Amino acid sequence: MLHKNHSLKKLNTFGVEAKVKLFAEVFSLDELTNLFADEKVDREKILVLGSGSNILFTKDFDGLVIKLSSSDIKIIDETTNTVLIEADAGVIWNDLVKFCVDRNFGGIENLTLIPGTVGAAPIQNIGAYGHELADYFDSLKGIFIKSGNRKTFSKSDCRFAYRSSIFKEEFKNEFIISSVRLKVSKSSKPNTSYKGLSDYLSKKEIANPTIKDVSDAVTEIRRSKLPDPTKIGNAGSFFKNPVLSENSFRSLKAEYPDIIKFSSDSGQIKISAGWLIEKCGWRGKRTGDVGTSPDHALIICNFGNATGAEILEFAMRIKEEVANKFGIKLEEEVNIF
Ligand SMILES: Cc1cc2nc3c(=O)[nH]c(=O)nc-3n(C[C@H](O)[C@H](O)[C@H](O)COP(=O)(O)OP(=O)(O)OC[C@H]3O[C@@H](n4cnc5c(N)ncnc54)[C@H](O)[C@@H]3O)c2cc1C
Numbered sequence: 001m002l003h004k005n006h007s008l009k010k011l012n013t014f015g016v017e018a019k020v021k022l023f024a025e026v027f028s029l030d031e032l033t034n035l036f037a038d039e040k041v042d043r044e045k046i047l048v049l050g051s052g053s054n055i056l057f058t059k060d061f062d063g064l065v066i067k068l069s070s071s072d073i074k075i076i077d078e079t080t081n082t083v084l085i086e087a088d089a090g091v092i093w094n095d096l097v098k099f100c101v102d103r104n105f106g107g108i109e110n111l112t113l114i115p116g117t118v119g120a121a122p123i124q125n126i127g128a129y130g131h132e133l134a135d136y137f138d139s140l141k142g143i144f145i146k147s148g149n150r151k152t153f154s155k156s157d158c159r160f161a162y163r164s165s166i167f168k169e170e171f172k173n174e175f176i177i178s179s180v181r182l183k184v185s186k187s188s189k190p191n192t193s194y195k196g197l198s199d200y201l202s203k204k205e206i207a208n209p210t211i212k213d214v215s216d217a218v219t220e221i222r223r224s225k226l227p228d229p230t231k232i233g234n235a236g237s238f239f240k241n242p243v244l245s246e247n248s249f250r251s252l253k254a255e256y257p258d259i260i261k262f263s264s265d266s267g268q269i270k271i272s273a274g275w276l277i278e279k280c281g282w283r284g285k286r287t288g289d290v291g292t293s294p295d296h297a298l299i300i301c302n303f304g305n306a307t308g309a310e311i312l313e314f315a316m317r318i319k320e321e322v323a324n325k326f327g328i329k330l331e332e333e334v335n336i337f
Contacts, residue, residue, distance in 0.1 A: 001025075002040060008065065012052030013115065015233035016308040018337075021045075022064040027090075029143060029150070029178045035066070036148055046145050047337065048176050050117030051092070054124065054235050055335050058308035068119055070178070073099050081187045084138060089119025089177050093126070100184050101215045107136040107184040109215040110191065113222045115229065115236070119177040123167045124333065125160045129218055130194035134160035138181040145174055162270070163240050163333055190214040196221060227293050233302030234293070238315055239273045239330040252326065273322075273330055274298035280321040290314040312336060 006023035009015060022040065026032050035041060045063025049055070070088035073096060077084040083105050087096045097112050110129040114121075122140055126133050134155065143150050159166040167175060190211055192198050200217050201209055209217070227234050241262060244252070249269040253259055256279070260272035274297045277283065283297035289304035290311050300315055319330045 002038070002064075006065070008049075008052070008057055008061075011049060011065075011067065012055050012057055013229035013233060013235055014052075014056055014302050014306075014308065014311060015229075016057055016302060016306065016311065018057035018308060019060040020047075020065045021062050023067070024064065025067045025069050027068075027070050029141075032066070032068075032143060032176065032178070033148060035064075036145075043146050047173065048119070050089070050120035051115055053115035053229065054120065054333070055337060056235065056308050056311055057337050058312050059337075061337065066176070068117070068176070068178070076181065078186075081185060083184050083186060084181060085184060086179055086181045087118045088179050089117060089142075091118040092116075093118055093121055096182075097215065101212050104211055105184040105186060106188040106190060106211050107131075108133075108182065109211045110194070110197070110218060112215040112218040118180050122158060122160075122165055122177060122180060124163045125158075125165050127163070128222075129197050130191060132160070132162075133182075134158075136182045136184055138183045140177050140180045142175050142177040142179075145176060151175075162243065168335075225295065227296075227299060227301060232293075233306070234299050235334045237273070237298045237333050238300045239277075239298060239319070240333045241270050241273045242276070242328050242330065243268050243270050244328075245269075272298075276322050276326055276328060276330070277318055280318070280325055282318050282321070287314055292318075 003023040006020050007017065008020055009017045024035055026035060036043060041064050047061060047065050049065050049067045068089040070090040073087045073091055075083055076086050093116050094113055096118055097108050101109055110131040111126060114126050114128055121133050137155050139152055139154050141152050190209055192201055192209060192214060197217060200221055206213050246267050246269060260275040262270040277297040282292050284294035285292055289302060289306035291301055291303055293299040293301055300311060302311060322328055322330050
């Protein structure tokens, strides 16, 4: 059913107001196909929404927003060591994590409590605590908005990269993911090499953690560190961590010995965007109802009734100061509309 002039305020974790001309909640691929056939629907103006935890609405949208609410999780295939699981796009990501943890299937436990839906997870190749979706991804299915053609994407088709995929680049807003398949393990040991996680487990004296121990640890760490979007509007990290060449990193390190680096891969070094922002004096800074989290400079919050445009303006001021001080151009992780 199509709703007219619908408010998105409760459908995005920044909690900003934006009105949309048409809104529909859809439960299957066939319903989606029927919706596309409706003469009121302009296929040039369609946006898919999951839980709205990685979106900033800066204005009203003169088109159709579709919320996928399909919610099935099923085991497709099982061998001695692996399990192939298929989850609908509308499944809450953490419910899929719980499904695996409850059955002792290993892999995605480090991704516990990332907000959002399964359908959105491949868009930016969600990641945390040393793992990312691509590590366990098998394939996904969906439909091209303009042609209505259905397609299955393999892992290599998706061109996963750090917080990116083909769906954030070439096929941005062109393809609707309807289900995702992951291959998880029945025999792997949890990976606890990420420093924050290993420190936490040592402190709790857990020497040989189970998959559930790791999931519980990640839950506790995240709850203690990140602002809860049901209480304070936010979309997690606003910017990606910049990736530098070894040479650029070396010269920055000479000037700022305390610079935080996360990982290096084939001559590229990922550094902390939060550190850069903090060094510019923006941690805990506020303008009206917009500000960075006092605990996390990378998280921009709506502390009250900020508009999307105000949040974007605040973010752009941060971006400008980081560029001026360090010569580094931060790239938004959040999708801006
Ligand atoms: C407190 C907090 C912590 C976070 N921590 C992390 C973290 O640790 N790691 C991480 O990677 N992310 C993190 N995020 C970001 C967010 O959780 C993820 O990006 C998540 O995958 C977004 O899911 P969603 O359903 O809310 O997507 P939405 O915000 O609804 O949509 C995001 C984008 O995906 C598109 N989209 C959504 N569903 C589909 C679909 N079915 N088909 C095609 N396109 C679709 C939308 O059009 C939009 O462009 C965090 C966010 C918050 C609020």
